[in-house]
Amino acid sequence: xxxxxxxxxIVPIGPQHPALKEPGNFEFTVDGEIVTDxxxxxxxxxxxxxxxxxxxxxxxxxYLLERVCGICSHVHATAFVLGVEKxxxxxxxxxxxxxxxxxxxxxxxxxxxxWFGVAAHEAGFDTLFxxxxxxxxxxxxxxxxxxxxxxHYSVNILGGVKIDIDQKLSDLIKKDMxxxxxxxxxxxxxxxxxxxxxxxxxxxxxxSRDRAKLLGAVxxxxxxxxxxxxxxxxxxxxxxKEFPVKMVIDQTGDLEARFVVRLKELYESYRLIRxxxxxxxxxxxxxxxxxxxxxxxxxxxxxxxxxxxxxxxxSNGTEMPDRVKVRTPSLCNWGTITDVAVGHxxxxxxxLLAGIDPCFSCNDRMVEIRSDSQxxxxxxxxxxxKYGIEYYK
Amino acid sequence: xxxxxxTTLKIALEKPVxxxxxxxxxxVHTRFKGRHTLKRYENGLEKCxxxxxxxxxxxxxxxxxxxxxxxxxxxxxxxxxxxxTYEINMLRCIFCGFCEDSCPTEAxxxxxxYEMSFGDRHSSIYTKELLLEPVSGDAETTPQKTKxxxxxxxxxxxxxxxx
Numbered sequence: 001x002x003x004x005x006x007x008x009x010i011v012p013i014g015p016q017h018p019a020l021k022e023p024g025n026f027e028f029t030v031d032g033e034i035v036t037d038x039x040x041x042x043x044x045x046x047x048x049x050x051x052x053x054x055x056x057x058x059x060x061x062x063y064l065l066e067r068v069c070g071i072c073s074h075v076h077a078t079a080f081v082l083g084v085e086k087x088x089x090x091x092x093x094x095x096x097x098x099x100x101x102x103x104x105x106x107x108x109x110x111x112x113x114x115w116f117g118v119a120a121h122e123a124g125f126d127t128l129f130x131x132x133x134x135x136x137x138x139x140x141x142x143x144x145x146x147x148x149x150x151x152h153y154s155v156n157i158l159g160g161v162k163i164d165i166d167q168k169l170s171d172l173i174k175k176d177m178x179x180x181x182x183x184x185x186x187x188x189x190x191x192x193x194x195x196x197x198x199x200x201x202x203x204x205x206x207x208s209r210d211r212a213k214l215l216g217a218v219x220x221x222x223x224x225x226x227x228x229x230x231x232x233x234x235x236x237x238x239x240x241k242e243f244p245v246k247m248v249i250d251q252t253g254d255l256e257a258r259f260v261v262r263l264k265e266l267y268e269s270y271r272l273i274r275x276x277x278x279x280x281x282x283x284x285x286x287x288x289x290x291x292x293x294x295x296x297x298x299x300x301x302x303x304x305x306x307x308x309x310x311x312x313x314x315s316n317g318t319e320m321p322d323r324v325k326v327r328t329p330s331l332c333n334w335g336t337i338t339d340v341a342v343g344h345x346x347x348x349x350x351x352l353l354a355g356i357d358p359c360f361s362c363n364d365r366m367v368e369i370r371s372d373s374q375x376x377x378x379x380x381x382x383x384x385x386k387y388g389i390e391y392y393k
Numbered sequence: 394x395x396x397x398x399x400t401t402l403k404i405a406l407e408k409p410v411x412x413x414x415x416x417x418x419x420x421v422h423t424r425f426k427g428r429h430t431l432k433r434y435e436n437g438l439e440k441c442x443x444x445x446x447x448x449x450x451x452x453x454x455x456x457x458x459x460x461x462x463x464x465x466x467x468x469x470x471x472x473x474x475x476x477x478t479y480e481i482n483m484l485r486c487i488f489c490g491f492c493e494d495s496c497p498t499e500a501x502x503x504x505x506x507y508e509m510s511f512g513d514r515h516s517s518i519y520t521k522e523l524l525l526e527p528v529s530g531d532a533e534t535t536p537q538k539t540k541x542x543x544x545x546x547x548x549x550x551x552x553x554x555x556x
Contacts, residue, residue: 056452059450059452059491060452060453062452063452063453063487063489063491064452067487134410137410141422144421144422144424144425145422145423145424146424147424148422148424148425148426148490148503149425149426149488152487152489154489154490162490162494163424
């Protein structure tokens with residue numbers, strides 16, 4: 001009996017993930033039903049976007065970076081554009097900044113509702129999933145009316161925004177916000193009172209404030225654990241200086257808190273959108289920006305729906321950037337998963353994973369594996385090309 | 394339990410939110426960015442002058458334009474040049490609408506068509522024949538034979554410069 005206990009039993013999950021629709025590999029070491037260790041392996045969707053940025057000009061990069069993630073595409077473009085504008089010493093007009101915030105908040109609503117649906121699906125509550133996705137369609141529709149696309153809005157241009165809002169559009173958005181607010185109230189009731197749902201969320205995956213701080217959690221995951229971390233409040237950028245937001249904090253730190261924080265953030269978004277539509281000043285929506293960006297380095301931070309998004313842009317004075325580094329919020333939150341997973345049942349894992357709102361396409365970072373047994377697998381472009389031709393022969 | 398059944402009944406009487414796609418179509422919004430069209434003037438001449446600004450602006454390098462000289466015997470567009478080759482690779486296109494913004498003659502417009510599927514990669518390249526809209530009314534198709542000195546200006550005078 002004691003012999004058997006020493007044996008480690010590892011349950012591999014993924015890369016074809018049974019619950020989430022994106023590739024990620026997890027290895028859970030289990031003792032019976034209880035998880036004793038967890039590791040995560042990422043990078044299955046590496047597309048080399050950072051490298052590709054170096055061969056395109058700034059305008060092209062904006063569109064490319066918008067495609068890092070299919071859900072939070074606007075924030076990626078905003079982070080990049082803000083950085084480039086800072087380098088060029090250009091300030092977007094106030095109306096453009098307000099429209100940027102408007103699009104960002106609409107995107108947050110869309111992202112949170114999407115996540116809410118996915119999380120409900122993981123909990124086995126498919127009715128809720130259907131309802132949230134139906135309501136998400138409302139905000140998707142607004143985004144289509146606003147920008148012409150449902151997913152990659154392309155609202156930003158260097159030095160401003162591309163689209164403008166008029167009275168008709170603003171009335172439509174306000175009407176839809178009322179509908180969504182009413183629905184969100186219903187979801188809040190479901191999340192905090194429904195017995196079956198609470199069984200999956202209350203007291204599960206509790207992340208204490210100190211652990212969240214230590215593991216560098218960001219976004220709603222951190223805020224659900226009581227960490228005051230929100231770039232919109234801590235370091236207001238773009239239109240958030242003019243339209244401040246209130247930080248939503250919960251001290252509990254369990255899965256339920258993460259639901260509550262995200263739903264409360266929805267209320268905050270509705271309020272902010274209404275405020276912007278009321279107070280937006282008429283004026284220009286873009287300024288001119290030179291094609292060549294002056295030499296320099298810049299750091300740009302924005303609050304994506306999942307947390308803090310970080311961009312580092314290095315310019316060498318030409319039309320193309322020298323280096324673009326993207327650090328996405330999902331990447332920061334993985335540490336919390338491997339930490340809180342220990343001691344939970346294997347059946348809780350999908351919910352825990354869904355709880356941080358993981359985005360796998362955000363995790364396409366290059367990782368160099370240093371192993372004693374294997375030589376380094378770093379390749380240059382020619383070597384990689386040759387390898388590819390050989391491989392597909 | 395009655396309350397639950399009441400909810401079921403209430404929802405059952407609601408209109409379905411889904412659309413039966415191939416039969417029912419959801420109308421697209423005015424700002425929707427669908428398949429491109431190359432526009433013509435009312436007299437049948439092509440608006441595109443082959444300046445390739447769209448190709449330069451395209452973030453995805455999806456557009457290829459080759460220009461040729463117009464003559465009064467064979468006139469495709471006003472001004473000196475016209476696009477003899479105009480190709481958009483729909484697999485590369487990201488429908489950002491930058492070509493529309495950059496066009497000086499408002500020749501390329503992103504329309505409302507979104508049903509584009511192809512069996513092979515070759516048919517993903519839309520040629521000028523596919524993109525160019527048909528002539529309206531009784532206008533003559535290009536190339537036209539025109540009087541010399543009639544169409545010397547390639548970019549039309551803008552009615553509303555603020556637009």
